[in-house]
Amino acid sequence: MPEIVVLSGKGGTGKTSLTAAFAHLAQDHVICDLDVDAPDLHLLLAPRRLSSTAFVSGHKARIDPARCDGCGRCAQVCRFGAVTAGSPAVIDPLRCEGCKLCVTLCPAEAIEFPATHCGDWYLSETRLGPLVHAQLFPGEENSGRLVALLRQQARQLAARLGHRLILADGPPGIGCPVISSLSGADLALLVTEPTPTGLHDLERVVELCGHFRVPAGVLINKSDLNPRQADAIAAFCAARGLALLGHLPHDPAVTEAMVQGLAITEYRPDGLAQTLREIWSRVQDRLSASTGPQTNPMTAIHPLN
Numbered sequence: 001m002p003e004i005v006v007l008s009g010k011g012g013t014g015k016t017s018l019t020a021a022f023a024h025l026a027q028d029h030v031i032c033d034l035d036v037d038a039p040d041l042h043l044l045l046a047p048r049r050l051s052s053t054a055f056v057s058g059h060k061a062r063i064d065p066a067r068c069d070g071c072g073r074c075a076q077v078c079r080f081g082a083v084t085a086g087s088p089a090v091i092d093p094l095r096c097e098g099c100k101l102c103v104t105l106c107p108a109e110a111i112e113f114p115a116t117h118c119g120d121w122y123l124s125e126t127r128l129g130p131l132v133h134a135q136l137f138p139g140e141e142n143s144g145r146l147v148a149l150l151r152q153q154a155r156q157l158a159a160r161l162g163h164r165l166i167l168a169d170g171p172p173g174i175g176c177p178v179i180s181s182l183s184g185a186d187l188a189l190l191v192t193e194p195t196p197t198g199l200h201d202l203e204r205v206v207e208l209c210g211h212f213r214v215p216a217g218v219l220i221n222k223s224d225l226n227p228r229q230a231d232a233i234a235a236f237c238a239a240r241g242l243a244l245l246g247h248l249p250h251d252p253a254v255t256e257a258m259v260q261g262l263a264i265t266e267y268r269p270d271g272l273a274q275t276l277r278e279i280w281s282r283v284q285d286r287l288s289a290s291t292g293p294q295t296n297p298m299t300a301i302h303p304l305n
Ligand code: SF4
Pocket: 063, 067, 068, 069, 070, 071, 072, 073, 074, 075, 086, 088, 089, 105, 106, 107, 108, 109, 110, 111
């Protein structure tokens, strides 16, 4: 099942707006929002939730006050400063790393170790296709595992529906959730902006793609705001043998579309939307090159409204 993941290496490059536009242009696809810490694709897609499932991962220690005799052993051994000694002792769940040491060493066996409900994941339908998404609770970890779970669910859903492409809005940065969203993907679309930070973060995510042997293509968003820096990014792509899939000019219509809750390609058929159609065509070519033409799922583009 071909998977495209849209990444940026940093937030605020327009990655989600572009993912929504590509979701509008694609056919026979499942959309996946892999930014589980701060998802926002749903703001544009207005999903109707079909199911909600608890994401349970990892454990946290919890003291039974009725059994704790206040010996203080747990506070002594916790390397993370999660325990306040007392009678009973108290564990701060936001600091507990779930190492289980206090559970093992408590002489009164007063410390429980339940699995943690870290968030929820959802199957939804939207006007642009089925959506698999999630919300990790504030301060919770295991985002990489949740991303892996969403990808697995997206693949299963696509197989069930007979769909032939997964289009994922990836998380920002280059940390664990990005690694989890990238490994095994067929194509990474890297959205950058013409600033020194944009180039720096692009370099980092390109390294990551190289490490995981995922073919990558680059889009320079708002490229006309700093043509010199856009040239520097183009030169970087050429030097690294990366496909430069297109330049997108700054266009206030993107914000207008967002205010209306629409992808830019739904909001207006000309201008930037036309450029995006051309870029999407190049994306098809790149995907064909990495997966073979027989598995290219993007044989047509929806007519624009
Ligand atoms: S080690 Fe057990 S008994 Fe001692 S303070 Fe901690 S919870 Fe209470």
